[in-house]
Amino acid sequence: MKIGFFGAGHMGSAMIQGFINSGEVKPTDILVKGGRSQTAANRQSEMGFRLIDQLEEMADADLLVVAVNPGAVLPILEALPANVTNKKIPLVSVAAGVNLPEMAEVLGEDYPLAHCIPNTPVQVNEGLLGISYSEQLRSADKDAIDQTLQLLGSLVEIDEHLLGIVGSVAGCGPAFVDLFIEALSDAGVLYGLNRELSYQIAEQMTKGAAELALQSKKHPGELKDGVATPGGTTIKGVVALEKHGFRNAVIEGIKGTME
Ligand SMILES: NC(=O)c1ccc[n+]([C@@H]2O[C@H](COP(=O)([O-])OP(=O)(O)OC[C@H]3O[C@@H](n4cnc5c(N)ncnc54)[C@H](OP(=O)(O)O)[C@@H]3O)[C@@H](O)[C@H]2O)c1
The missing domain is CATH 3.40.50.720 (NAD(P)-binding Rossmann-like Domain)
Structure with missing residues (x-):
């Protein structure tokens, strides 16, 4: 070919x-x-x-x-x-x-x-x-x-009229995920991980979470609930992310790409 x-x-x-x-x-x-x-x-x-x-x-x-x-x-x-x-x-x-x-x-x-x-x-x-x-x-x-x-x-x-939004979510998305990985890794370094290891952990975690979502076909909320033990550390982190407008920031990011 x-x-x-x-x-x-x-x-x-x-x-x-x-x-x-x-x-x-x-x-x-x-x-x-x-x-x-x-x-x-x-x-x-x-x-x-x-x-x-x-x-x-x-x-x-x-x-x-x-x-x-x-x-x-x-x-x-x-x-x-x-x-x-x-x-x-x-x-x-x-x-x-x-x-x-x-x-x-x-x-x-x-x-x-x-x-x-x-x-x-x-x-x-x-x-x-x-x-x-x-x-x-x-x-x-x-x-x-x-x-x-x-x-x-x-x-x-x-449909061709929806290629723009596919381009935003899938085409611009990798840059958003890269920012997320970088920020996670910064947090790992803040708490003592060396930089290389912190990137490795953040990258593999991101890949694994995406693979689990793809393979299990479970709703993302259900997967999140599976990690968040009542009164545990994950739910405290989720609440902190919500307080800082994590989901809204992502949606606004996509809206930014569509302008
Ligand atoms: N980057 C992405 O993630 C992405 C995602 C989806 C779609 N796209 C689309 O992919 C296209 C290219 O984007 P890009 O990011 O690859 O841009 P890019 O890095 O600027 O590459 C465009 C290339 O096209 C070449 N070119 C310009 N006129 C040409 C001609 N007449 N004949 C042959 N080659 C020519 C340029 O060559 P010279 O360097 O020699 O000028 C340049 O290397 C864009 O239309 C974009 O919308 C990009």
């Missing part, structure tokens, strides 16, 4: 790393067309993908991924050469804010398109990818897109 990337910035290279880690895609089967700076060339030397000069070379790909700044998406689609568009190679854009009707206006209603918002854990194959498909997408193209992107994590099909 060959995958063609436009852009190897933060998201492009996170996805490329995930594909390589999956063991299903060889680095040399990833074709990358970079932008004006050295970004893609620098990543190429670390990751070993194939950097291309001529857009015609993208005709070798089975799937195209557009991972550039939103303003560059439509010009890239307009510049796709005939040997690529004639083959109707399925194309996935991961850019926020450029929707399927705008892309279909350039490539045609029958071009196989998807709009996907991934998050950075795709890099370790634990991503959450919200995805919407063009209306006329054939099921064989949808299957090809899904099977490829599932190498990076879990796909959630969603």
